[in-house]
Amino acid sequence: MTDLKSMTQEEMTASLKALGEPAFRGKQIFTWLHRGATSFDEMSNLSKALREKLKGEYLLTPPRVARKQVSRLDGTIKYLWELSDGNCIESVLMQYHHGNTVCISSQVGCRMGCAFCASTVAGKVRDLTPAEMLDQVIFTQKDSGLPISNIVLMGIGEPMDNLNTVLRFLELVNHTDGLNIGMRHISLSTCGVIPGIDRLADLGLQLTLSVSLHAPDSETRSRIMPVNRAYDVEKLFDACHRYFQKTGRRISFEYAMIDGVNDQDWQADLLAKKIRGMPGHVNLIPLNDVVESPFKPSKRVAAFQKRLESHGITATVRRSLGGDIDASCGQLRRKAMEEQKKGVDAP
Numbered sequence: 561m562t563d564l565k566s567m568t569q570e571e572m573t574a575s576l577k578a579l580g581e582p583a584f585r586g587k588q589i590f591t592w593l594h595r596g597a598t599s600f601d602e603m604s605n606l607s608k609a610l611r612e613k614l615k616g617e618y619l620l621t622p623p624r625v626a627r628k629q630v631s632r633l634d635g636t637i638k639y640l641w642e643l644s645d646g647n648c649i650e651s652v653l654m655q656y657h658h659g660n661t662v663c664i665s666s667q668v669g670c671r672m673g674c675a676f677c678a679s680t681v682a683g684k685v686r687d688l689t690p691a692e693m694l695d696q697v698i699f700t701q702k703d704s705g706l707p708i709s710n711i712v713l714m715g716i717g718e719p720m721d722n723l724n725t726v727l728r729f730l731e732l733v734n735h736t737d738g739l740n741i742g743m744r745h746i747s748l749s750t751c752g753v754i755p756g757i758d759r760l761a762d763l764g765l766q767l768t769l770s771v772s773l774h775a776p777d778s779e780t781r782s783r784i785m786p787v788n789r790a791y792d793v794e795k796l797f798d799a800c801h802r803y804f805q806k807t808g809r810r811i812s813f814e815y816a817m818i819d820g821v822n823d824q825d826w827q828a829d830l831l832a833k834k835i836r837g838m839p840g841h842v843n844l845i846p847l848n849d850v851v852e853s854p855f856k857p858s859k860r861v862a863a864f865q866k867r868l869e870s871h872g873i874t875a876t877v878r879r880s881l882g883g884d885i886d887a888s889c890g891q892l893r894r895k896a897m898e899e900q901k902k903g904v905d906a907p
């Protein structure tokens with residue numbers, strides 16, 4: 561059966577035409593699905609006979625809310641979604657002054673192996689489909705009742721490792737008959753997969769590129785991010801400069817501050833030197849303590865920020881939301897997996 565919701569509107573129209581339906585059906589059904597319909601039976605402007613026919617042709621796979629945690633501190637909502645094959649992924653809804661932002665996953669698990677990250681501990685299970693990415697936005701909005709204006713691709717997975725799907729997701733979420741979220745309201749975060757950065761640069765999309773840098777020197781970066789052994793930080797900065805030259809868009813560098821690893825003054829100096837020549841912005845992230853990881857949060861965040869600013873580099877410290885609900889990357893999925901394992905292993 562065909563995954564209807566992953567189709568563009570043009571593809572839907574063509575597919576329905578092949579079933580003998582008029583062209584306007586594509587737009588009709590696209591609109592229903594993007595408004596959050598979970599079955600053909602909800603599509604009240606289609607005949608009963610057509611709805612039955614569609615059920616036999618197309619598969620709809622809406623996710624189920626497996627868990628939901630609401631922060632008492634700031635209203636951040638974390639969803640653990642169960643997908644149609646039983647796998648779980650996370651999304652987080654954050655309420656900011658500039659609007660509601662949802663952070664979504666792009667893969668089930670991750671194969672990038674960053675040493676400080678909970679999402680990659682058990683590796684990658686599979687890529688998400690475009691529909692599964694889109695549904696995180698649609699059903700977070702539907703369940704919470706909060707209109708979503710911004711999207712960040714900073715959940716579980718490496719977007720550049722599933723880039724064709726991500727590009728299609730962007731097209732879908734951007735569509736005027738769908739959620740109609742503008743590219744300038746979307747951020748894509750990568751651990752530094754250079755061919756993906758170059759491909760995005762060629763497309764010239766108006767989204768914000770975030771690069772998870774976490775260290776300006778090759779030795780430290782290879783130690784905490786295996787991806788650096790394939791795409792070295794020197795070449796990564798070249799790619800970032802190319803990206804800026806082609807798109808004119810400012811890059812945001814993510815930098816999780818790890819005690820004694822990447823928080824030294826010489827690293828701030830080196831980072832500033834490498835960014836020079838393009839309008840980069842550094843986002844300092846207080847490290848989230850992940851149980852499985854030997855790394856601890858740095859106590860030098862403010863000093864590091866000052867040092868960067870002394871070189872004329874703008875750096876902000878990310879405000880931490882949802883501190884009471886495991887709201888950071890991959891933590892809720894890890895917890896659910898652990899509990900499931902314990903349940904199975906128990907005598």
Ligand code: SAH
Nearest residue numbers: 677714717718749750751772814816847848
């Ligand atoms: N794979 C992409 C998308 C994940 S985004 C990427 O690497 O950019 C999630 C962001 O949170 C990344 O910047 C990631 O490096 C960061 N992160 C992961 N674990 C973290 C932790 N324990 N503390 C702080 N930030 C973390």
